[in-house]
Amino acid sequence: MELLNNGGVTSPKGFLASGIHCGLKKNSLKMDLALIYSEVPAAAAGVYTKNKVKGAPLYITKEHLSNKMAQAIIINSGNANTCNGVDGLHKAKRMSQVQAKALLLKTDEVLVASTGVIGVPLNINAIQSGIPRLTEKLSVNGGLDAASAIMTTDTFKKHFATQFMIDSKTITIGAMAKGSGMIEPNMGTMLSFITTDLNISGELLSEALKESVNLSYNRVSVDGDTSTNDMVLIMANALALNPKIENKNKDYYTFLKILNELNIIVAKSIAKDGEGATKxxxxxxxxxxxxxxxxxxxxxxxxxxxxxxxxxxxxxxxxxxxxxxxxxxxxxxxxxxxxxxxxxxxxxxxxxxxxxxxxxxxxxxxxxxxxxxxxxxxxxxxxxxxxxxxxxxxxxxxxxxxxxxx
Incomplete structure (x- = not known):
């Protein structure tokens, strides 16, 4: 597979991203809040950890994806927002509400993810204060900042993109991920966000993601610990203008093949960056x-x-x-x-x-x-x-x- 130079989640048409430091991390030089935004509504799907203890953002994101549509994802690092009871759920929901208002979207069009320390109350005030700047910074060049903002113990940014053809249309897929320790995805802490301008139904997008996760992220292990916050999300906004994929035809399997190849590259980068790893x-x-x-x-x-x-x-x-x-x-x-x-x-x-x-x-x-x-x-x-x-x-x-x- 040929990767685009410095490609990432903003490589597909119509996607913008940003990353900032809002104050969740003590080090002001480290970004801790990221945003991915599609300029048009997108089909969306997710796969989540099998750990019985789950972070609050997973419950909110699964709820918002019930219609298999989304337009934005807000992600914080520095705090997993896990094991915080009703307070955690309220704050995860609040993240999506405030971000939706800033983007003039409905609350359920914004997905939420968090990574970091478990059991510490989330500083929602820092996030709310940062969202206006996070939104203002959205740009086609913001993918690297977003990839930086989701890192915890990662030693390098994980961002990739590639292109392929369907029916004479150029399709682009981008991805960014974080993961270094607590990695034993059964869909560690492992987060991956995938964007594409492919035109595909939400149902088939979901099927493709689940199949691809089993061949990639679910075959990675750094330390055998299945995290509480693992999540893989994908958005497909149809701006490549290919004929909509609504059944498992040749175009579907072409997309699935490329998605598998890209996700394997992302998964291997996570394994390579295992905490303290040298090999x-x-x-x-x-x-x-x-x-x-x-x-x-x-x-x-x-x-x-x-x-x-x-x-x-x-x-x-x-x-x-x-x-x-x-x-x-x-x-x-x-x-x-x-x-x-x-x-x-x-x-x-x-x-x-x-x-x-x-x-x-x-x-x-x-x-x-x-x-x-x-x-x-x-x-x-x-x-x-x-x-x-x-x-x-x-x-x-x-x-x-x-x-x-x-």
Whole structure:
């Protein structure tokens, strides 16, 4: 996939964005309030965390998306607005009300998202005071500020865009995301916002998003913690003027393919930016019996703290991989399994058909010293594949999370 240079949520026609510091974060140099706005009403859809404890914004956003339409998304960082009871719900609703008034929209046309510390009352006065400036700053060049304003422990902005053709019309999709820790999306803290000028029904947009999330964000894990505030939202405003997609035809699958590719890029950027991470790890499972088995196996390896620490230490400890496969929910025969490690400098097989192999430890070390590692596992038991993404586990993960609230 070819990405647009400095592309993001304002790359599609008719989308503006902004980001400001309103006072939720102590550091005045860090932005903490973002806005995405479509100049026309848009079809919209969302996918949310499976955690039973959910942030107040999720309830408000799900309510506002009941008609599968929206025109703006307001996002704050620095406070998750979670476990704040009725007060949290009232403030999440208030965010959408004040922002809607500033944009001359109805309240239910504004979606809400929050990320940050759990259990601290949200400073709604700071947000209300910032909304006029946030709205005034809306521009086609505001995507980078918006991407900055949703960051918490992220070390870099995650913003992307690409283009493709449908029926001689150029379609653009943009995205921005945040996520670094508390990442085990079952739709971490992980937020992703996608914009497109595609003309598509709300029903099909929702179906496409759910399918795409399962192939991308739901295959990422940084630390195994499913956040309370995970959310992926998409808006499609139809300004590309393609014939409206109202059934699962060729155009629908063209869009789904590009959406999947873009979301995988976003998901991998989240895994790469895991708190304290030094390496992106990809676990590729091949020749498994079922999709369910393949997915369980790849996620089990990515989630293993011992695999993560071995990768941090560049140690070709394949026993930890076998262990993680073994305690997954998948059914398989260990005596059929092959394991290899691969990176930009080469590939080395370390385990085959139930037994260890002699291998060059120095070469293995060189492979695992690289910033992106692929753990290749061939189950030799079927024809199904899956992949999951994660990161290594370093000393800094404990440092970051040991004093997150201070």
């Amino acid at each position: 992106l790890i990809e676990c590729s499972i091949t020749n498994a019996k079922t999709v369910k088995d393949a997915e369980a196996l790849s996620k089990s390896v990515i989630n293993s703290s011992l695999v993560k620490t071995a990768m941090f230490g560049s140690d070709a400890n394949w026993g930890r991989v076998l262990c993680a496969l073994g305690y997954s929910t998948a059914t398989f025969d260990p005596n059929k399994v092959d394991v290899s490690f691969k990176s930009s400098v080469g590939e080395i097989k370390v385990f085959s058909k139930g037994g260890s192999l002699e291998f060059d430890e120095a070469h293995a070390k060189e492979i695992l010293l690289q910033p992106e590692i692929n753990i290749l596992v061939n189950m030799n038991d079927g024809d199904v594949s899956s992949v999951a993404w994660g990161c290594d586990l370093s000393y800094d993960y404990v440092k970051i999370n040991g004093d997150y609230r201070s």
